[in-house]
Amino acid sequence: MWFFRSPQIVFGEDSLSFLNTLDAGRIVIVTDKNILGSGLIDRVKKNLPENAETFVISDILPEPDYDNMLLHLDDVKKFNPDLFIGAGGGSSMDTAKILFALYERQDIKVYDITPLVKLNLRKKSHLIAIPTTSGTGSECSWAAVVSEKNEYRKNELASPEILPDYAILDPEMVLSLPREQTINTSVDAMTHAIESYVAKWANPYSDALAEKALELISNNILNVLSNPENVDSRNNVHIGASMAGMSFSNSQIGLAHALGHSFGAVFKIAHGKTVGLFLPEVIRYNYKSSKNKYDKLNSIFPDNIRKPSLDMTVENLFKKIGQPVKMNAMSINEDYYSQNFDLLVELAENSTGIITNPEDIDREGIETIFKKVHGD
Amino acid sequence: MASFPGPEWADEYVKALNGNSEYKDAGKTWEGDITFVVQPDDRYSKKWYLYLDLFHGECRSYKASDNENDIKKSEFRYTGPYSNWVKLINKEIDPIQGLMTGKFKLEGPMMKIMRYTKAAKEMVNTASLVKTEFEA
Ligand SMILES: [Fe+2]
Numbered sequence: 141m142w143f144f145r146s147p148q149i150v151f152g153e154d155s156l157s158f159l160n161t162l163d164a165g166r167i168v169i170v171t172d173k174n175i176l177g178s179g180l181i182d183r184v185k186k187n188l189p190e191n192a193e194t195f196v197i198s199d200i201l202p203e204p205d206y207d208n209m210l211l212h213l214d215d216v217k218k219f220n221p222d223l224f225i226g227a228g229g230g231s232s233m234d235t236a237k238i239l240f241a242l243y244e245r246q247d248i249k250v251y252d253i254t255p256l257v258k259l260n261l262r263k264k265s266h267l268i269a270i271p272t273t274s275g276t277g278s279e280c281s282w283a284a285v286v287s288e289k290n291e292y293r294k295n296e297l298a299s300p301e302i303l304p305d306y307a308i309l310d311p312e313m314v315l316s317l318p319r320e321q322t323i324n325t326s327v328d329a330m331t332h333a334i335e336s337y338v339a340k341w342a343n344p345y346s347d348a349l350a351e352k353a354l355e356l357i358s359n360n361i362l363n364v365l366s367n368p369e370n371v372d373s374r375n376n377v378h379i380g381a382s383m384a385g386m387s388f389s390n391s392q393i394g395l396a397h398a399l400g401h402s403f404g405a406v407f408k409i410a411h412g413k414t415v416g417l418f419l420p421e422v423i424r425y426n427y428k429s430s431k432n433k434y435d436k437l438n439s440i441f442p443d444n445i446r447k448p449s450l451d452m453t454v455e456n457l458f459k460k461i462g463q464p465v466k467m468n469a470m471s472i473n474e475d476y477y478s479q480n481f482d483l484l485v486e487l488a489e490n491s492t493g494i495i496t497n498p499e500d501i502d503r504e505g506i507e508t509i510f511k512k513v514h515g516d
Numbered sequence: 517m518a519s520f521p522g523p524e525w526a527d528e529y530v531k532a533l534n535g536n537s538e539y540k541d542a543g544k545t546w547e548g549d550i551t552f553v554v555q556p557d558d559r560y561s562k563k564w565y566l567y568l569d570l571f572h573g574e575c576r577s578y579k580a581s582d583n584e585n586d587i588k589k590s591e592f593r594y595t596g597p598y599s600n601w602v603k604l605i606n607k608e609i610d611p612i613q614g615l616m617t618g619k620f621k622l623e624g625p626m627m628k629i630m631r632y633t634k635a636a637k638e639m640v641n642t643a644s645l646v647k648t649e650f651e652a
């Protein structure tokens with residue numbers, strides 16, 4: 141027995157106008173200051189039902205901790221919303237999930253948000269996610285990532301009840317996404333698809349979505365980078381990223397995420413860049429058990445990118461878009477790397493991606509991958 | 517061959533757990549006790565408890581019994597019907613998916629155990645390492 145879970149998806153041009161059809165009058169919008177400054181929140185507001193009152197929370201930091209996420213919980217309770225909208229990257233959408241849960245259930249604490257407890261949310265309000273990057277997949281997931289203050293580790297809070305009711309995938313929201321973030325988030329999305337496809341919990345639903353996600357992203361990402369304002373290409377990558385998110389949130393991620401989380405936490409490097417850094421080496425590590433599935437995925441890439449095996453194809457595409465696959469291409473501080481080597485291994489070892497990766501790995505195996513990607 | 521559930525199985529399990537270097541490493545900061553609870557079903561008619569006192573990557577003491585009063589109250593309890601334990605030991609159920617689909621129940625402070633996913637996984641892997649024969 142297993143589940144497939146997904147929000148209702150509203151996608152394509154003009155999909156923000158769906159907001160207008162909602163029966164909502166008091167709306168909390170959770171975002172960050174860059175998104176607010178870019179004018180995207182005005183675009184969301186313009187599409188809300190007439191006379192709707194809004195309360196905008198715009199000070200969500202990248203990779204927020206609990207304090208940052210819950211800073212405005214009391215104000216939210218006073219505002220008494222009937223709808224939460226998380227509009228932004230993973231941090232804003234995840235914060236909206238947590239605020240939604242703690243507003244609905246004022247008797248619980250953040251740590252009570254686990255899949256093992258029935259929360260009975262949606263007594264007062266609903267939850268919508270509007271991604272402004274094409275990659276995290278948070279709009280389709282029932283998890284929220286929270287950083288621990290003064291610690292490297294992050295916690296993943298999960299409950300099927302914090303899955304958004306709707307995900308709105310409007311390409312307008314990503315048309316002006318800067319090049320660097322477009323690359324990082326698309327690499328994250330491709331990594332979600334590839335890891336999900338071979339994960340221990342992979343299933344026919346997650347497989348189908350991973351295949352289509354990879355097709356959409358690999359056929360459109362180069363065009364997005366050369367014509368960032370091309371709505372069709374942006375739309376395809378945006379939908380693909382969301383499918384990859386839906387895929388992994390129903391089957392989980394793997395070793396590239398475990399290694400990437402660790403490396404990103406220690407070196408403060410963007411999530412997509414760090415998971416992509418390890419992906420080709422992780423594909424080689426998993427090849428024994430996953431060859432058939434990897435070959436199938438390899439066949440999905442366009443002819444002008446495909447190489448004889450998936451690890452090589454991924455490296456080829458990454459090279460074209462400027463995603464490094466060796467640490468020396470990222471000019472990291474070598475002394476800091478060797479001082480923190482044990483910490484890197486330990487953080488990776490305790491990351492949840494280890495559990496669902498198709499091949500088990502021990503400490504020594506993790507050390508070997510770090511060394512290979514370091515270029516030892 | 518140790519028959520599950522039973523005292524020899526408990527002996528063999530704890531021996532295997534204390535010999536598992538991956539567990540020792542993953543659980544090296546863990547302090548807390550847990551009880552495995554086997555509930556009766558149509559294949560097995562009794563209850564069975566295995567209490568494990570786990571400290572810094574090692575099982576310091578343990579006690580198996582079919583009487584709940586014989587064992588200490590522990591911080592965590594991992595509970596499931598006999599048939600699901602058989603599937604878990606045979607690696608036919610993933611322990612976390614087992615929890616999420618209601619085949620097993622975990623009681624105790626979630627926040628604490630979430631930090632030890634690797635240790636939890638090694639505890640289950642260890643169960644599959646014990647050469648086991650089943651009652652039915
Ligand atoms: Fe990711």
